Amino acid sequence: MKRDMKEYLIEPSILAADFSKLGEDVSNVISAGADVLHFDVMDNHYVPNLSIGPMVLKSLRNYGIDIPINVHLMIKPINDRLILDFLEAGATGISFHPESTDHVDRFLQLIKEHGCKTGLVLNPSTDLSCLEYVMHKIDVIILMSVNPGFGGQIFLPEILRKITQTRKLIDNNPYDINLAVDGGINMSNFCKICESGANVFIIGSAIFNASNYHDVIYNFRSMLLY
Numbered sequence: 383m384k385r386d387m388k389e390y391l392i393e394p395s396i397l398a399a400d401f402s403k404l405g406e407d408v409s410n411v412i413s414a415g416a417d418v419l420h421f422d423v424m425d426n427h428y429v430p431n432l433s434i435g436p437m438v439l440k441s442l443r444n445y446g447i448d449i450p451i452n453v454h455l456m457i458k459p460i461n462d463r464l465i466l467d468f469l470e471a472g473a474t475g476i477s478f479h480p481e482s483t484d485h486v487d488r489f490l491q492l493i494k495e496h497g498c499k500t501g502l503v504l505n506p507s508t509d510l511s512c513l514e515y516v517m518h519k520i521d522v523i524i525l526m527s528v529n530p531g532f533g534g535q536i537f538l539p540e541i542l543r544k545i546t547q548t549r550k551l552i553d554n555n556p557y558d559i560n561l562a563v564d565g566g567i568n569m570s571n572f573c574k575i576c577e578s579g580a581n582v583f584i585i586g587s588a589i590f591n592a593s594n595y596h597d598v599i600y601n602f603r604s605m606l607l608y
């Protein structure tokens with residue numbers, strides 16, 4: 383199904399940005415046409431890498447970054463304090479993995495109660511059944527198309543089938559849920575990912591490694607027209 387252009391979102395993952403000049407790099411990607419920012423939080427426990435936390439998010443807000451920022455928690459266990467810290471720092475969306483807690487429903491509710499968008503992130507081998515009783519509390523389903531922990535990995539082609547299945551699930555439900563794909567997206571697989579049913583594209587290296595952010599985002603977006 384072809385969607386309205388407004389429903390497609392390009393969400394650069396700042397994990398691939400230049401951390402030595404993060405504010406400037408993020409401002410540049412926004413001027414180049416990013417719709418939303420993706421903020422990866424890694425704990426060196428749930429995933430084998432350590433990244434950034436609420437203080438960095440707050441610094442970006444203080445720097446003047448004012449577009450929506452979706453925080454992706456790759457943390458186990460998640461806890462109330464952490465969620466509240468990210469909310470206070472300026473997160474507009476918070477997503478986590480169902481494996482991160484025994485209380486998926488409670489955390490979705492906590493995030494929602496604060497007027498923030500909610501997301502569940504499914505690893506490549508995580509079954510769609512975890513969505514069954516919480517669909518009405520989710521704003522975005524994020525399908526990982528790499529194993530989480532590092533940017534710059536190769537897209538797992540078996541996830542295309544999962545995207546199609548998830549799109550059917552969403553379309554068979556009355557809720558307004560975005561379908562995002564995260565990991566290994568580039569110019570050569572973008573169309574297939576879109577045709578399979580994704581409408582949010584979380585892209586790190588293919589944007590931040592490009593010499594011209596505007597051109598690369600423009601090129602991704604122009605593929606949505608065909």
Ligand SMILES: O=C(CO)[C@H](O)[C@H](O)COP(=O)(O)O
Pocket residue numbers: 395397398420422454528529530531532533534535564565566567584585586587588
């Ligand atoms: O969540 C992530 C890794 O865990 C990154 O957001 C994701 O991999 C995007 O980066 P790239 O486009 O470079 O693959």
